[in-house]
Amino acid sequence: MKRVLFLLACFISLALSTAAVAFSQSSMLSAQNPLSTKKNTLSLSLSMRSYFDGSPFWQQPYPGPFLSWMNLGFGMQYSRMLDGRHGIGCSALASTMQYFGSNLKKGDTFERALLSIDAFYQYQVLVKEKIELFLTVGPNFRYGFESVLVARLGREPFVENYDYRDFGLSIGIRASRIYLRHLVISPEIRSTTYLYRYGRHHIRFNDLFPNRPTIQMLTYQLGVGIRF
Numbered sequence: 376m377k378r379v380l381f382l383l384a385c386f387i388s389l390a391l392s393t394a395a396v397a398f399s400q401s402s403m404l405s406a407q408n409p410l411s412t413k414k415n416t417l418s419l420s421l422s423m424r425s426y427f428d429g430s431p432f433w434q435q436p437y438p439g440p441f442l443s444w445m446n447l448g449f450g451m452q453y454s455r456m457l458d459g460r461h462g463i464g465c466s467a468l469a470s471t472m473q474y475f476g477s478n479l480k481k482g483d484t485f486e487r488a489l490l491s492i493d494a495f496y497q498y499q500v501l502v503k504e505k506i507e508l509f510l511t512v513g514p515n516f517r518y519g520f521e522s523v524l525v526a527r528l529g530r531e532p533f534v535e536n537y538d539y540r541d542f543g544l545s546i547g548i549r550a551s552r553i554y555l556r557h558l559v560i561s562p563e564i565r566s567t568t569y570l571y572r573y574g575r576h577h578i579r580f581n582d583l584f585p586n587r588p589t590i591q592m593l594t595y596q597l598g599v600g601i602r603f
Contacts, residue, residue, distance in 0.1 A: 414456040416551070416559055418600025422448035422468050425593040428586070430474055430484040446472050448491075452561075452598055460499035462509075467492045468594070479524055482584055485534045489519030491592075493545055493565070505553040515545045515567045521574075521588050537574035537588040543567045547594075553602060561598035567591070 423446050425432055432446060447470060454464030471488040479485065495513030522534040547565030554560065574588040 418598035422596040462497040485522040487521040491517040507551040540573035543569035563596040
């Protein structure tokens with residue numbers, strides 16, 4: 376998990392540096408032309424995810440590491456509109472979750488922690504007053520692990536870790552609403568299919584768990600940011 380947080384911190388530093396350069400350029404253009412369109416968006420993101428492996432989308436709170444019982448991810452997203460309706464962007468989300476309960480059985484997910492990084496092309500399909508709608512597509516990389524329950528000895532679980540070093544393709548749809556000229560609220564849904572799964576080539580239990588690590592991931596994301 377420390378590596379996941381370190382990579383997220385590196386991504387955020389890079390995104391902030393890029394945004395600072397874009398902001399300075401935007402400020403210069405605005406000074407020359409007050410009516411110039413603001414093309415950059417920098418947002419903080421909160422997300423929840425479905426993995427289609429039988430693991431719960433939501434759990435009851437329990438004592439443990441900070442928010443590890445919640446299916447939450449935190450991160451950042453930066454995007455820039457190019458000419459017309461076309462744009463590009465990137466995002467990073469880090470999350471960790473532990474699944475506890477006596478009903479867990481062999482083959483169930485016991486724990487997962489990951490950092491996912493997306494680079495995407497976006498197309499603006501709708502503009503109406505202060506509302507925008509985008510379609511997005513692009514590559515995805517995830518880093519981390521998921522643990523699968525192999526057996527129990529009393530209360531002691533035995534798990535097998537599947538490392539994430541996976542590459543996939545994401546497609547999504549995002550709506551944006553602009554408030555107070557600069558504030559942007561952006562709900563988004565993004566589906567990811569992993570075409571290469573590192574864990575499939577470095578595991579002892581492929582025959583027992585042929586669908587590990589998970590192939591599909593659906594991300595529900597809410598971004599709050601600024602347009603500049």
